[in-house]
Amino acid sequence: MSITIKDVAKETNLAMSTISKYMNGGNVRPKNREIIEEAVKRLGYHPNDIARGLRSTKTRTVGIVVSSFDTHMVQILNGIEKTLRANGYFPIICSHRDSLEKANQAIHFLMEKRVDGIIVEGILTSQKYVLPILDREIPLLGLETITDNLAMDYVVADGATGSYQAVEELVKRGHTKVGIISGPEGYYTARERLRGYLRVFEDYEIEVKKEYIIEGDYTYQSGYEGICRLWKLEQPPTAVFICNYNMCLGAVAAINQLGIHMPAELSLVTFDDMEFSRIVRPHLSSFRQPLEKMGIQAAQILVKRMNGDYGDFPKKVRLKGEFISRDSVRCV
Amino acid sequence: MSITIKDVAKETNLAMSTISKYMNGGNVRPKNREIIEEAVKRLGYHPNDIARGLRSTKTRTVGIVVSSFDTHMVQILNGIEKTLRANGYFPIICSHRDSLEKANQAIHFLMEKRVDGIIVEGILTSQKYVLPILDREIPLLGLETITDNLAMDYVVADGATGSYQAVEELVKRGHTKVGIISGPEGYYTARERLRGYLRVFEDYEIEVKKEYIIEGDYTYQSGYEGICRLWKLEQPPTAVFICNYNMCLGAVAAINQLGIHMPAELSLVTFDDMEFSRIVRPHLSSFRQPLEKMGIQAAQILVKRMNGDYGDFPKKVRLKGEFISRDSVRCV
DNA sequence: CTGAAAGCGCTAACAG
């Protein structure tokens, strides 16, 4: 098999424990230091992290459980990965595609791998499936969701304020008939974004029409269908707010398909600003979540916990984003 | 600490090895079976995978090293993850952002974690940094790249044929002045795609103009600049072939910015079909790589190797994609 | 500072 610490010990006529100490940055007599260094290099010795983890119960590894890999997630992951690695940790990323079973598998896999901490994203954060993590007292952080009854840290974007800004933009420009294609009710983010929408109408004392509220499911398809349904109404809205990226893709496709002129006939603002927002014509006004920053923050907090610092536990971070005004909204 | 196999043994008055056997699916007397099951559940016992890996030298884990997380990679990863998990393996994903140092770190991390196999993607597949993997005889597969002198499996999309198809579409519709914004020369994929472009002109006996060949670097920025440079030419091309997704985003942005009418003034085809291709107007004609399939194939081959099956080693899979004709090309 | 010895949790051999 491969070279072990024993081999190095034999080679140098030193004890295993001395080699071990050296490998972990401990103090060793300068002369031995050199001898060891030389032998390690010559033999091509690499400590076996598995064995090391077995003793020390620290693996310098953190588990990330996401719903799926997509354009949106990727930016968060970039932030997480960067921060984690800067702190000497490595991420193990699993996806569950909103399947409770896969999520459970992933969690158990990660626990068996003895990760030092876990970040979970999306709806499944809620409820029982994270309980075993808490039981084992593994630091746990929720991303893009909050469950009030669980003692853990959270990082979310301020969706209510974000959607408030987006919808207010519409209202300020004179729109009163404003539709929304929201996310599925079970999602924390969806509820937040809907809340922001509703609050605008409350604040501006405009009546909200039930038929303008379409519950989508965050997929391309539901964005597409949402627009179709809205457009078929006797009195279609003059503006619409789309609650996430994928649905926006579908919505724009439907708008093109139906030959609706944007923004002349229909104004649009969207949550989740993406590269294509400024490429499609008209350029889309949108609310940009600080995705990478969310990842960075999440990782930072988790690192803190893994270092045993529970000073501000449990922490709920709600990051602000920014509204970007482009050309998809007209004044009425 | 947590519950170990010893605890279960004590609880059931059976030997550790019996529990172990049961946990690994071995045959156990029905009565004991029940007893064990019950105790495992009651105690909440989960085998420690670290310890297990230490003994068995199998970790059921495979390392994935990618250049970065992006829209394109995500689809490949989906295929990999799905296939791996269906076979009982879990991926550990690392990115290196084209930094040789980070790539090395990642490789060592994965080897220390004793992964059963590794998939590497992108340019850095080449050369020395994968050598330690081969040395240790860990199954290794290269994705989106090929290095001829290394004995390992590869999965790539047939970029030459893909770009041939894309460019031929242009030529068939009467374009002779065709520009290309290619990838950086060091990339296997970039060379392949350029090769396809050149071969079309060879086959159709059309002269290629040097100034129509712009070497980009696969980024948004370079796509943008590429169009600008092409458009400034005394005799700008009437069509352009963009070699990847990010550059295409940039190219379309530039086309809009410059007020170039597409396809009237400039036709465009692109490598990498993405959702936005059929949303932007005009819809983009493009070559679609079978990204998810590439991931699936890669994982399948690796699984085979990890099972000790080296029957067809080394295997080089070159997957065909499809050209999708939309509205961004006009006939001259 | 160095070395000897014990043991992390598990599986692999081998008896029984």
Place this chain on the structure above:
DNA sequence: CTGTTAGCGCTTTCAG
């Protein structure tokens, strides 16, 4: 089928 024993590669006491 079950139990005993040894040991994976490393770290961690605890003497020296």
